[in-house]
Amino acid sequence: MFTADHLRFFLEVSRHGRLNEASRALGVDHTTVGRRITSLEKAAGRRLFDRTPAGWRLTEAGHRLVGYAETVESTLVAAFEDQTSSVGSLTGSVRIAAPDGFGAFVLTPNLTTLRQAHPDLNVELVTATEHKTIDTREFDIAVTLEQPSPRFVVFRKLATYSLHLYATREYLESSPAVTKMDDLRDHTLIWYVGALLDVAPLRIFDSILADGRAQIQTNNITGHWLAARSGLGIAPLPSYIGEPDDSLVRVVAERFSIERTYWIAVPRELTGLARVKAVDELLSNVVAEHPHLTSGQ
Incomplete structure (x- = not known):
């Protein structure tokens, strides 16, 4: 049968394309990942991945399932956030990826605003000007110089x-x-x-x-x-x-x-999170008020 836990395994394999990498992200053995995918395919009555030497590739049925799986994941994450955050204040952590220049010279000086509004929210700012920033998807919200692929993220022009x-x-x-x-x-x-x-x-x-x-x-x-x-x-x-x-x-x-151009990218499953929305709003406000940036909107 379909369960949210099976879909979690399915999503990680679809994102990483390899059992070993998915297992590291999930914190389990790769054989466990393989069994979960096989179980899910039996329940679905069709193959969701093509196993190739280059990795596991989504079939047409797998591609159709991704959107539904991300909706379930997003709902669960948002529900957890809602139950663990105080009214009007955010808790937990948010990871922002940004190019070196934007992160150091534009965003960092303006994090005070976010900190004052949400003193219990931990902010991780990872700065690097490299292509793999978006490919790794190890962020909650990213600023990038390259227009992202719409496959796994929602994006818009920032500035x-x-x-x-x-x-x-x-x-x-x-x-x-x-x-x-x-x-x-x-x-x-x-x-x-x-x-x-x-x-x-x-x-x-x-x-x-x-x-x-x-x-x-x-x-x-x-x-x-x-x-x-x-x-x-x-x-x-x-x-x-x-x-x-x-x-x-x-x-x-x-x-x-x-x-x-700078672009904002957010993994599809995280678009509904309050902490992601708070950073998105901060970025938009910073750009709107900056004399040397032109808003993408």
Whole structure:
């Protein structure tokens, strides 16, 4: 027979595609996961997964079941949250995933608002600018630079921002003049470690120099900012980092400006949770009030 517990096993296998990974998420042995799936398929009277060397893939019947299973999961989680939270205040934990720049320079300074409204809510902010952030789904709500796939998450556009080139006045005064983009060949450029950059919207170096490369590379945007403000060279930075810093000025401002988008993603089964809604509302308010972000709405 169908039970909520069987559906929980079904969902984890559908999300991970492998018994071993699903078993780790569930905290049980992989053979237990296999037995539960077999039992569920017998009750359904049809195969829900195709077992392949590359992993377990949902059949057409399995795809149809996912939506119903997520509705059950979401209802159970919301019911538990409702019974364990005080009226008007949230408890438990909420995990937010965000790119380094947005997480450190935009979200963190505004967490005070969330903390004041819900002092018993624990906030986990995981910052990383990498493609696998969404793929792992180890978050309650995420901000991402890449438009998510609608397969397992509900998403919307959060904001747009601009990237410009920044350096200190002292660096520019002691270095060759920069009046056009090609002049940047005579300068120290700062950017991500190319071999580790797997986020497509940030592969922008060809827009700076067609065959150029960064002489200073670090996989964290805080490192870009600190390197630029210390006079090490020129770095592309979001305007929300570069503009408030009085030690930095734009370089070839009229020739280089790139617009990028932030998206909000929430796993489908978590969209009804009050703590997720609270963070979503916070993010929308922060963007609406920020001078260097344009609301996606």
